[in-house]
Amino acid sequence: xxxxxxxxxxxxxxxxxxxxxxxxxxxxxxxxxxxxxxxxxxxxxxxxxxxxxxxxxxxxxxxxxxxxxxxxxxxxxxxxxxxxxxxxxxxxxxxxxxxxxxxxxxxxxxxxxxxxxxxxxxxxxxxxxxxxxxxxxxxxxxxxxxxxxxxxxxxx
Numbered sequence: 001x002x003x004x005x006x007x008x009x010x011x012x013x014x015x016x017x018x019x020x021x022x023x024x025x026x027x028x029x030x031x032x033x034x035x036x037x038x039x040x041x042x043x044x045x046x047x048x049x050x051x052x053x054x055x056x057x058x059x060x061x062x063x064x065x066x067x068x069x070x071x072x073x074x075x076x077x078x079x080x081x082x083x084x085x086x087x088x089x090x091x092x093x094x095x096x097x098x099x100x101x102x103x104x105x106x107x108x109x110x111x112x113x114x115x116x117x118x119x120x121x122x123x124x125x126x127x128x129x130x131x132x133x134x135x136x137x138x139x140x141x142x143x144x145x146x147x148x149x150x151x152x153x154x155x156x
């Protein structure tokens with residue numbers, strides 16, 4: 001069972017973007033979701049990279065399985081060419097407007113990703129061992145780091 005424990009969003013370049021929303025909401029004891037909305041101040045975006053890393057808490061955060069950097073615009077042209085990136089992208093694609101190729105000339109939204117959906121992907125699609133994890137992402141636009149997002153969760 002997946003439980004969201006925290007989400008941290010950090011703007012590295014406040015002249016480029018800002019997080020309007022970055023939260024976990026608990027509707028009731030069994031339904032939690034997270035939402036992120038990023039306002040972009042310099043559009044259109046035609047060149048973007050994302051570094052995605054997975055960490056497991058074992059006497060501190062330790063790298064676990066993946067740490068990949070992908071060209072976001074190229075990836076969205078053909079999502080099957082990067083299987084690891086596609087696995088992570090599938091977590092939020094149905095809840096996001098980050099679902100088309102570059103250019104991006106609008107705010108980026110990932111809205112109401114339920115823990116139940118994350119649970120399915122972490123226990124059925126690619127089973128993970130129980131423990132505490134961090135999905136960390138670093139977002140680069142025009143080769144300059146613009147933002148960081150860390151999603152903390154526990155799998156029991």
